[in-house]
Amino acid sequence: MHAHTNCIGVLGGMGPAATVDFMSKLVSLTPASCDQDHLPVVVANLPRIPDRSAAILGCGPTPLPVLRQSIQLLNEAGAGVIAIPCNSSHHWYAELCEVSLAPIIHIAQACVRRLPAGTRETLVLATRGTLASGFYQRELDGRGFRWSVPDSTTEQPLVDDCIRQIKCGDRAAGSASLQALFDRARERGIDTAILGCTELPLAATGTESAGLLLIDSTLELARSVVDFGLRCGWNHG
Template sequence: MTMIGVLGGMGPLATVDFMAKVISLTCAESDQQHVPMMVANLPQIPDRSRSILNGDEAPLPYLLKGIDLLNGNEVGLIAIPCNSSHHWYAQMCARSAAPVLHIAQTCVDAVPAGISRAAVLATRGALASGFYQQALAARDIEPVVPDDATQLGLDACIRDIKAGRLAEGSAALADVLDALAGSGVQAAIMGCTEIPVAAQQLGETRFTLIDSTLELARATVAYATERGWNRF
């Protein structure tokens, strides 16, 4: 049996959100028609954003141990529902026997045609790493990084969701989107997997939101079902 490997726990609620989206995206009428997953939920991995900003590699040994754990169980694909961890994407790919999806690439690929300016909503570490900005620029889309006041609100949103304060996180995100509404962006990438959890309680927004967790789940399901991993 070939399985999807999920390197998760960053954070745990975002990992559950990813798993739920994989399940909902899979066309199945019985348990046996779903894609098998092995989930390494490893919340003790050091803070990725903090390490990027500090210039240290503290999370990397833990990430590589997670890759080893999944590959030791012969998974056929690895998905990592944590954007900031993709700062170390090259090192994780080099360690892995299985292909590793890149969450930012799957997300940017989903930006609709005709979008010329997109906000990047992410941790400060992911923004400093720049992989979203590079992926957007490669599609001739101008990346818009929030100003410091708006980023402070986004930081609060991410902290609240990690702490289980869902209503507070959603309210903080609503304020962020209101602040961006006059900036001329046509879309916003939810480039931290806590942000889609906060967005679940929002109503209609004034511009398109691209869900990095959802797009990673779509790419994961497509890869697995094309290879028949859900055929019992």
């Protein structure tokens, strides 16, 4: 039974704070003067999905069965498009599209589309799983952008720390870790950083990033899904 056959479906909970940030951005991006102008959204916030990054790296159980179930739940709830505010999950993008009637917006495509044409070098900040999966690198290569990833022993530990700190609610520590990464990136002449993990934008609000264009994957995914919903007229019943 569908309350609405056309609504935005959100596969959330990875992590829960990132999903709240995504929902907040979705509401802010929607032009509305009253409740009824907003877009209908169904969110499945299922935090017990096994760790995505660990699974990609071969050191944890696969989250695919639970991700598939959640996609089916959103389809049954009437989703006409699906957003997954978790970058690492996009390792299983093809498998999830297979079980979904509704199109799933790819978070990395949403981000890379926003890169300005003259970008010098883009640093991809993401979990070790996302980087090993390689979908950001492929998307950037496909559009002819030069990219780099953090050094795995001196820089990636700061990304890992930042994500863990945000997931356990310590935003100040998360911001300090991210600030150290931004400072190193500028020293290396990088002009753009993709915050390719949805915990990172939560840490970025407490940083100073002058001279560095930040591409917020949560914001870009929200922008894409709001555009989709507005084009479909879902804000008009």
